[in-house]
Amino acid sequence: xxxxxxxxxxxxxxxxxxxxxxxxxxxxxxxxxxxxxxxxxxxxxxxxxxxxxxxxxxxxxxxxxxxxxxxxxxxxxxxxxxxxxxxxxxxxxxxxxxxxxxxxxxxxxxxxxxxxxxxxxxxxxxxxxxxxxxxxxxxxxxxxxxxxxxxxxxxxxxxxxxxxxxxxxxxxxxxxxx
Amino acid sequence: xxxxxxxxxxxxxxxxxxxxxxxxxxxxxxxxxxxxxxxxxxxxxxxxxxxxxxxxxxxxxxxxxxxxxxxxxxxxxxxxxxxxxxxxxxxxxxxxxxxxxxxxxxxxxxxxxxxxxxxxxxxxxxxxxxxxx
Numbered sequence: 001x002x003x004x005x006x007x008x009x010x011x012x013x014x015x016x017x018x019x020x021x022x023x024x025x026x027x028x029x030x031x032x033x034x035x036x037x038x039x040x041x042x043x044x045x046x047x048x049x050x051x052x053x054x055x056x057x058x059x060x061x062x063x064x065x066x067x068x069x070x071x072x073x074x075x076x077x078x079x080x081x082x083x084x085x086x087x088x089x090x091x092x093x094x095x096x097x098x099x100x101x102x103x104x105x106x107x108x109x110x111x112x113x114x115x116x117x118x119x120x121x122x123x124x125x126x127x128x129x130x131x132x133x134x135x136x137x138x139x140x141x142x143x144x145x146x147x148x149x150x151x152x153x154x155x156x157x158x159x160x161x162x163x164x165x166x167x168x169x170x171x172x173x174x175x176x177x178x
Numbered sequence: 179x180x181x182x183x184x185x186x187x188x189x190x191x192x193x194x195x196x197x198x199x200x201x202x203x204x205x206x207x208x209x210x211x212x213x214x215x216x217x218x219x220x221x222x223x224x225x226x227x228x229x230x231x232x233x234x235x236x237x238x239x240x241x242x243x244x245x246x247x248x249x250x251x252x253x254x255x256x257x258x259x260x261x262x263x264x265x266x267x268x269x270x271x272x273x274x275x276x277x278x279x280x281x282x283x284x285x286x287x288x289x290x291x292x293x294x295x296x297x298x299x300x301x302x303x304x305x306x307x308x309x310x311x
Contacts, residue, residue, distance in 0.1 A: 019201035165189045
């Protein structure tokens with residue numbers, strides 16, 4: 001079996017996890033695919049050591065996360081520049097009310113519907129809420145680790161995660177409200 | 179129970195129950211194609227057999243020498259033409275004095291454009307960089 005064939009097997013084994021990590025962080029399928037491709041190309045450069053490493057999957061996840069965060073940082077700078085030029089203010093939408101408004105009232109939701117709505121709601125969260133939620137609930141990082149990684153305060157992380165959770169709960173429907 | 183803890187547990191359970199998104203079918207072919215392109219053997223003079231490398235070197239040097247000799251012969255011949263002498267005079271009188279300043283201005287404008295492009299790129303396109311492991 002050649003190196004390329006071994007790498008293809010490695011790729012097929014890990015592609016779902018890598019893509020899911022990227023998609024949940026950046027929220028867009030096309031960007032997630034680009035990030036996943038970059039992550040695997042970096043894995044190819046280090047395949048000599050990775051192919052037998054027990055933590056290859058974790059390494060891939062870390063690289064994918066870093067690439068996704070870099071991607072979001074670049075876009076945040078770009079859109080901050082143009083939004084400051086154009087509007088000169090905070091134009092954040094109220095995502096909680098938007099998502100809640102989209103939820104059909106009185107509609108019997110199947111488990112698959114719940115999952116689809118939750119996934120969609122997660123993707124439509126603003127990045128400053130979505131990224132900490134993904135890092136906390138999927139990557140199982142602490143508030144302090146997330147704050148360090150994103151270079152913001154722990155208080156901001158807690159606030160953003162809390163607001164994101166409220167938005168996701170609203171997307172799941174009134175059945176879950178306490 | 180603490181409402182915040184209850185919310186955290188509810189969302190955590192809901193998120194962990196989500197099915198993992200599947201990678202698109204296009205991902206694997208894209209990656210393998212990129213790897214194939216990167217590992218394709220590069221053609222070039224250094225990969226030729228030794229005798230072909232030497233022959234190529236001789237041909238390249240001969241061509242360069244022929245161009246230099248031919249160019250000087252051609253310049254000498256064309257300098258003898260009356261029309262060319264008139265054009266040369268016009269050039270020396272009206273255009274030659276401004277050649278150097280125009281060249282300097284062009285270089286300065288190119289450098290300024292490159293610096294402006296780099297500054298715009300830094301402000302608009304690049305944010306905080308996190309070093310990948």
